[in-house]
Amino acid sequence: MTPPLPALLDQIHTEAQALYGKGRVADYIPALGEVPPRQFGMAVALVSGESHTVGDAQVPFSLQSITKLFTFVIALKLMGEGLWQRVGREPSGAAFNSIVQLETENGIPRNPFINAGALVITDILTSRYAHLDYALLGALRRLADEPNLHWNPRVAKSERDTAHRNMAMAYFMKSHGNFQNAPELVLDNYCRQCATEMNCQQLAQATLFLANGGRDLAMDGQPDELFLGADDTRRVNALLLTCGAYDAAGDFAYRIGLPVKTGVGGGIVAVVPGVGTVAVWSPELDAKGNSVLGAFALERLVALTGWGHT
Numbered sequence: 001m002t003p004p005l006p007a008l009l010d011q012i013h014t015e016a017q018a019l020y021g022k023g024r025v026a027d028y029i030p031a032l033g034e035v036p037p038r039q040f041g042m043a044v045a046l047v048s049g050e051s052h053t054v055g056d057a058q059v060p061f062s063l064q065s066i067t068k069l070f071t072f073v074i075a076l077k078l079m080g081e082g083l084w085q086r087v088g089r090e091p092s093g094a095a096f097n098s099i100v101q102l103e104t105e106n107g108i109p110r111n112p113f114i115n116a117g118a119l120v121i122t123d124i125l126t127s128r129y130a131h132l133d134y135a136l137l138g139a140l141r142r143l144a145d146e147p148n149l150h151w152n153p154r155v156a157k158s159e160r161d162t163a164h165r166n167m168a169m170a171y172f173m174k175s176h177g178n179f180q181n182a183p184e185l186v187l188d189n190y191c192r193q194c195a196t197e198m199n200c201q202q203l204a205q206a207t208l209f210l211a212n213g214g215r216d217l218a219m220d221g222q223p224d225e226l227f228l229g230a231d232d233t234r235r236v237n238a239l240l241l242t243c244g245a246y247d248a249a250g251d252f253a254y255r256i257g258l259p260v261k262t263g264v265g266g267g268i269v270a271v272v273p274g275v276g277t278v279a280v281w282s283p284e285l286d287a288k289g290n291s292v293l294g295a296f297a298l299e300r301l302v303a304l305t306g307w308g309h310t
């Protein structure tokens with residue numbers, strides 16, 4: 001029989017710590033380079049309403065690319081199938097910040113999770129919302145049932161001051177007519193978006209609708225509310241499985257086999273449809289920008305629970 005979740009999380013926490021020192025904290029955004037590397041937190045939220053945590057699961061971290069999951073969902077709700085005129089839905093097989101495919105593919109990014117695709121999504125939302133940061137925070141506050149979420153101004157400024165490559169991609173897409181707003185304005189919004197902070201427990205909770213047919217699990221005894229349609233939920237999970245870990249998506253699918261979204265802050269969120277969500281955070285990254293301990297912990301959790309196994 002499988003041991004209860006709290007015991008499994010303790011075991012994974014212990015095993016994961018052997019991997020400290022095997023990755024490197026992201027420092028191309030200078031403020032992220034200051035995060036102490038030897039931290040590890042993990043939270044599991046189940047559609048039954050149960051949740052469990054271990055380690056530094058209450059420590060807020062920079063969501064970075066994990067926010068792309070939520071901005072993509074907001075854009076899909078707004079635009080439906082029309083979204084696919086502006087961005088593709090194929091894995092890129094290239095680094096998250098690669099610029100090369102834009103040149104041969106008419107300024108249409110491969111998918112909404114690589115930086116170029118996420119910038120297009122932020123451009124779409126910039127056209128719709130006067131204050132995109134509050135639109136995103138509003139959705140996250142509702143989903144996580146947590147009124148105090150915020151973005152970190154120091155991290156946002158640090159990224160904005162060094163966002164040369166993302167700016168280049170924005171201008172390149174604008175030259176192809178695939179950008180509506182001024183790149184400077186979109187980059188301001190994008191850097192604030194990426195600087196959003198949450199802890200593992202909040203992130204697992206905020207993502208639970210993806211494991212629950214699009215229904216936001218109400219914590220106060222009220223019936224669940226539909227946040228995203230069931231078909232769109234399935235589509236988002238499909239994209240997370242094929243594109244959520246960039247050029248490591250194949251490796252993640254092989255090792256973990258679940259829809260995931262990773263971020264250079266060291267967070268990873270995984271969806272187990274019908275069961276729940278797992279958020280894990282540890283700042284040391286591998287060469288492809290994904291958390292070393294985070295990927296290991298997810299791999300162990302699915303092996304020990306059988307989650308995602310057919």
Ligand code: DON
Nearest residue numbers: 064065096194262263264289
């Ligand atoms: O645009 C960037 O480079 C960062 N704000 C986000 C990149 C990121 O998190 C990639 N994920 N592994």
